[in-house]
Amino acid sequence: xxxxxxxxxxxxxxxxxxxxxxxxxxxxxxxxxxxxxxxxxxxxxxxxxxxxxxxxxxxxxxxxxxxxxxxxxxxxxxxxxxxxxxxxxxxxxxxxxxxxxxxxxxxxxxxxxxxxxxxxxxxxxxxxxxxxxxxxxxxxxxxxxxxxxxxxxxxxxxxxxxxxxxxxxxxxxxxxxxxxxxxxxxxxxxxxxxxxxxxxxxxxxxxxxxxxxxxxxxxxxxxxxxxxxxxxxxxxxxxxxxxxxxxxxxxxxxxxxxxxxxxxxxxxxxxxxxxxxxxxxxxxxxxxxxxxxxxxxxxxxxxxxxxxxxxxxxxxxxxxxxxxxxxxxxxxxxxxxxxxxxxxxxxxxxxxxxxxxxxxxxxxxxxxxxxxxxxxxxxxxxxxxxxxxxxxxxxxxxxxxxxxxxxxxxxxxxxxxxxxxxxxxxxxxxxxxxxx
Numbered sequence: 001x002x003x004x005x006x007x008x009x010x011x012x013x014x015x016x017x018x019x020x021x022x023x024x025x026x027x028x029x030x031x032x033x034x035x036x037x038x039x040x041x042x043x044x045x046x047x048x049x050x051x052x053x054x055x056x057x058x059x060x061x062x063x064x065x066x067x068x069x070x071x072x073x074x075x076x077x078x079x080x081x082x083x084x085x086x087x088x089x090x091x092x093x094x095x096x097x098x099x100x101x102x103x104x105x106x107x108x109x110x111x112x113x114x115x116x117x118x119x120x121x122x123x124x125x126x127x128x129x130x131x132x133x134x135x136x137x138x139x140x141x142x143x144x145x146x147x148x149x150x151x152x153x154x155x156x157x158x159x160x161x162x163x164x165x166x167x168x169x170x171x172x173x174x175x176x177x178x179x180x181x182x183x184x185x186x187x188x189x190x191x192x193x194x195x196x197x198x199x200x201x202x203x204x205x206x207x208x209x210x211x212x213x214x215x216x217x218x219x220x221x222x223x224x225x226x227x228x229x230x231x232x233x234x235x236x237x238x239x240x241x242x243x244x245x246x247x248x249x250x251x252x253x254x255x256x257x258x259x260x261x262x263x264x265x266x267x268x269x270x271x272x273x274x275x276x277x278x279x280x281x282x283x284x285x286x287x288x289x290x291x292x293x294x295x296x297x298x299x300x301x302x303x304x305x306x307x308x309x310x311x312x313x314x315x316x317x318x319x320x321x322x323x324x325x326x327x328x329x330x331x332x333x334x335x336x337x338x339x340x341x342x343x344x345x346x347x348x349x350x351x352x353x354x355x356x357x358x359x360x361x362x363x364x365x366x367x368x369x370x371x372x373x374x375x376x377x378x379x380x381x382x383x384x385x386x387x388x389x390x391x392x393x394x395x396x397x398x399x400x401x402x403x404x405x406x407x408x409x410x411x412x413x414x415x416x417x418x419x420x421x422x423x424x425x426x427x428x429x430x431x432x433x434x435x436x
Contacts, residue, residue, distance in 0.1 A: 029091040036094040062097035076315035087264020104250040112238035130175035135165040152181035161229040171222025193243035204229035273349040296348045329391035332384040343371035
């Protein structure tokens with residue numbers, strides 16, 4: 001049994017290099033007017049490709065992957081420490097080869113794809129030569145798979161896909177989409193759907209519009225319509241009816257990685273908040289000397305450290321069990337906690353910056369909106385809280401004692417006396433003596 005809050009010196013050196021590299025080379029990219037997923041933009045490539053080469057030379061490229069896929073096979077704890085740094089910049093995950101949604105899509109192709117699918121899509125995706133989209137949620141069904149209507153029907157040697165998908169991130173830049181569609185409407189609820197690889201240029205694939213998250217101009221969230229889209233049968237990803245299992249495998253890792261990066265985003269907000277507090281002066285001195293400001297900084301630090309430790313503990317559990325199902329409760333818990341921590345810290349930072357805080361010169365308004373996105377993406381907060389409660393209550397349902405349903409103190413006392421048998425009478429005699 002070992003509990004340790006130290007990082008081994010060799011890995012700490014890597015983290016120190018990452019910290020300086022992201023600060024000096026990567027964070028400035030956010031001000032240059034292009035999107036990290038726009039892989040066909042020559043300006044983007046001229047700036048990002050050399051940085052990616054440096055990361056590869058350091059052996060830090062795509063560290064979430066196993067050695068068989070060109071990664072280091074780092075466990076989740078190390079990835080957590082790395083993502084705290086990468087979460088400071090929207091470009092950092094791309095520079096280090098671990099950007100969403102490509103990481104999750106690569107993971108499911110690696111685990112469930114055929115040899116041909118891996119050869120065609122996996123290698124260029126891992127090299128960031130192309131980007132992909134995960135086309136799951138629907139306008140009328142949200143993220144509830146039982147309400148999905150997008151369908152795929154067999155027709156000879158092809159599948160024919162019809163329906164609409166909503167918020168397919170990076171669809172407009174994607175080379176292919178992974179589409180979740182109903183193939184067996186009469187099957188049991190979680191065996192109704194299958195997944196398909198659909199090249200974005202396929203006839204019948206229409207990006208109706210590119211929706212922007214408020215305050216962002218890139219419009220990276222695709223509203224996609226599939227009209228009689230035909231793909232060969234070998235474009236089925238995994239087994240027929242296996243989409244729900246595949247998606248949970250993908251989303252389990254994605255949720256904790258969101259949380260890891262959110263630690264970094266919160267740390268950046270707190271850092272900027274503290275810099276503002278010591279540099280902004282009023283007629284009475286620096287605002288850092290004001291007790292109200294100190295309360296906000298203290299609350300932010302406390303919340304961030306609690307959240308960070310919870311994330312790392314959950315990462316440790318994933319490394320230990322190597323089974324997302326066994327860590328489902330804790331993954332759901334950090335996913336439910338994440339939006340509030342992010343929103344509170346970013347909101348305080350925005351407020352302490354005054355009018356500057358609401359401007360696009362600072363990241364806080366985007367972070368506040370981002371906190372609400374985190375409460376929706378990969379499942380709404382309410383769903384994750386239900387998961388936490390149900391998983392936690394299982395422990396109590398298994399040990400519930402029908403003889404003591406309300407666990408009132410007199411009943412517990414009598415139960416304890418009976419449990420200790422021979423000394424029960426002695427205890428009662430002692431109580432009577434003391435009472436007398």
